[in-house]
Amino acid sequence: MNIGFVSSPERGETDRLLAEAAEQLLREGVQLAGIVKHMDHVARAENGCDMQVRVLPAGPIIQITQNLGQGSNACRLDPGALVEAVTRVEAGDLQEASLFILNKFGPEEATGRGFVSAIGRAIESDIPVLVGVGKASLDAFGEFSGGLAQALPADLDKILDWCRAAAATQPDARKRA
Secondary structure (H helix, E strand, O other): OOEEEEOOOOOOHHHHHHHHHHHHHHHOOOOEEEEEEOOOOOOOOOOOOOOEEEEEOOOOEEEOEOOOOOOOOOOOEOHHHHHHHHHHHHHOOHHHOOEEEEEEEOHHHHOOOOOHHHHHHHHHOOOOEEEEEOHHHHHHHHHHOOOOOEEEOOOHHHHHHHHHHHHOOOOHHHHOO
C-alpha cells in the first residue's frame, strides 16, 4: 500500500498544491484518476465554502457545493453532487492510472462514505494514492490508513517527487499519456 497525504494549515493551500501537482503530472504524461479542486472557480459564499472539482484526467467539472442562502455558514456540500463525482471517478478506467489523487479526505470519507470505495479500489489495484487531509480529519485518516500513509510536506516540488517515484513503480502501460 502506497499512500501519501498532504495537510497544510494554510486555508486552501492543500487544494492548490494537489491541483498544481495534477496539472504538472498530466503535462508529463502520467495517467491520473481521482479529483482535484477546480482552481479557476471563484467562491461566491462568504465562508469560502463554494467548490467545484475536476474529475481526472480531463473532466468534467462538478459543482459539489450548494447555495444555502445569504448568511448561512453551514456545510454546503451537495450530497447528490458528491455522489456524481464519486460515480464519475469510479466509472473511469482506474486500471490505466499510475496515481490516484483525492483533493480531500473529509467528513464523508471519515464516516466510510464519499471516496472511500474509490480509494480502496486504487489500493487493491496497487495504484499509489495521494490525498489531501484537513486538520479536522487527520485522526480519521490515520485510522483509515492504518497509520501507513506517508506525510508529505506542503511543498509542490516534494509532492511531485513523491508522485513521480510512486508512479514509476507502475507498469509502463500506465505511464503513457
